[in-house]
Amino acid sequence: MNENLTARVGLSQEFACSYLPNRREQLLVILDPTYYCSEKFESLLAVGFRRSGNQIYRPHCPVCSACNSVRVLAQEFMPSKSQKRKLNKAKTQFTVTYSTSERAGYYPLYSKYITMRHQDGSMYPPQPEQFQSFLFCSWLEITFIELWHQDTLVGVAVTDCMDNAISAIYTFFDPDFEHYSLGSIMILEQLKFAKAQNKQFVYLGYQIDECTKMKYKTQFLPAQKQLNDEWVAI
Known part of the structure; x- marks a missing residue:
């Protein structure tokens, strides 16, 4: 430490x-x-x-x-050609809003996401108590970045906000829309939010090179990975 x-x-x-x-x-x-x-x-x-x-x-x-912790340099980030295509595709279908309090639709969306995408994980079967104890916090400001398809909530990125950084806690979305790469879209929206708020870093949690599910975190550049208590460029 x-x-x-x-x-x-x-x-x-x-x-x-x-x-x-x-x-x-x-x-x-x-x-x-x-x-x-x-x-x-x-x-x-x-x-x-x-x-x-x-x-x-x-x-x-x-x-x-x-x-290994991973953080993206928010002010220097520029989406790749592939990410731009995803954003352009999503722009025609979705709108983004922000909230600092929970909506009634969050848990049903979370439950559908866990049930359809993560039956092999520790969060299955989803429970309201587990949802609350995992995502919410009594001592820190949280911003919920919401993705809407017309009047239907299809994605939520739970985002911690500090003076100089934001931290991506968890994203859940409607699996019926996964062909829009909503996981990546929500990270891109967090980066857009961080840049607009003049934050230096977006922390994406832990990268595990041996875990295929984690490799998406290194696709947002420039970024740094923490190795032996030092931040090094990815």
Whole structure:
């Protein structure tokens, strides 16, 4: 942990890794309540931590270091030709809105997404309590970036907002529209939002090179990956 951050931490029990088979996962958890605020959380993001619900954590696995934080340089980002095509295609079908509070339609959309796309994951079957405890936070401002098809909500990107950065917590969308590459579209919208708000970084969570599902995170450039507590260009 960075020498400038002197927070009290705890170590979780080991449990099965959610991403790599036959691996065990362990988490370093922030116990110091003074770090549960926007300013100090942003400092923790810079040393590889992340939020799940109200809890701040980072992987601290005994024999594995596959998880590496990734952040995109928001002010320098320019969409690739492929990303521009996706945006142009989406522009004809969807509109984007922003909210700082939950809408009634969020959980039904989340439930459909988990049920149709992630039956093999730890979040299946979806439950309202799990949805609330995973995505929402009592001590940090959250922006919900919404994608609408006419009057129907089809995508939500749960986005943490700090002074100099945003953090992409989770995106869920209607699988009936997945041919529009909504996962990528929502990251592009988060980057657009960050640039408009003059934020320096968009944190995309952890990149695991061995996990195929994670490779999309390196498609948004320029970006940096944290290796051995140093940020290096991807």
